[in-house]
Amino acid sequence: MLADYHVHTKFSDDSVYPMEDVVKDAIQLGLDEICFTDHVDYGVKVDWDSGQEIRYRGEAPFANVDYPSYVEQIAKMRELYGDAIQIRMGLEFGMQIHTVSQFQALFDRYPFDFILLSVHQVDDLEFWNQDFQKGRTQKEYNERYYEEMLKLVNEYHDYSVLAHLDLIVRYDKMGVYPFSEVKPYVVEILKKVIEDKKGIEVNTSSVRYGLSDMTPSKEILTLYRELGGDILTIGSDSHAPKHLGQSIQETKEALRSLGFRTFCTYEKMQPIYHAL
Secondary structure, three states, rough: EEEEEEOOOOOOOOOOOOOOHHHHHHHOOOEEEEEEEEEOOEEEOOOOOOOOOOOEOOOOEEEOOOOOHHHHHHHHHHHHHOOEEEEEEEEEEOOOOHHHHHHHHHHOOOOEEEEEEEEEEEEOOOOOOOOOOOOOOHHHHHHEEEEHHHHHHHHOOOOOOOOOOOOOHHHHOOOOOHHHHHHHHHHHHHHHHHHOOEEEEEEEHHHHOOOOOOOOOHHHHHHEEEEEEOEEEEEEOOOOOOOOOOOOOHHHHHHHHHOOOOEEEHHHHEEEEEEE
């Protein structure tokens, strides 16, 4: 079973990859299943029908997924290509504690198969452009990131897995912050994830970003297994053709070496286990 469970299309503000091209490419790559997980980031982006002005970064709109068109297009892809590949409908919820109610309302509107819970920004300050890190010490922005995630897993429950749990590493210009300093937060996050029968994602984009470790790190993955966690999904975080399906087979091998024996796909928000 080869499945890519973190796939973006032109419905995300940071991708121009047409959904039908993604499906065709996935079939060519021999993938058995894909899950579309386009971006929603309340707090920094607005809905297309919000009545608010849509801001642009170049040609890219600061807007969330056009939900009705997204649902319609996925249904069309299933109709056209369902005999060749399993297509699941998800979203990537870029959550903050003050946006929980907006995400809950969105989740309640559509029959999702899968939801990634991500933290891309805190206090409406994004990581990728260093707005969040600015004016904070490395200790302060790392701890604040994990504090927000811990609040979220305690407050919000309609998700499947935590995406790229240690994402802050990708955008930390000071280097890798010692895991021992944030381990107490991570332990509490993982305990709550396991208690709620949720999981974590292994995000293979660590390869293309040139990171020195997996995402999340092998330390976090080992800790998750030791605490009793066994729900894992694998996703490329694809935004372009060259990303799709990247390093999935190698990631499965790495997970086996860490003692895991299964990974998951999802249907109607329920995990389905497969041998690694």
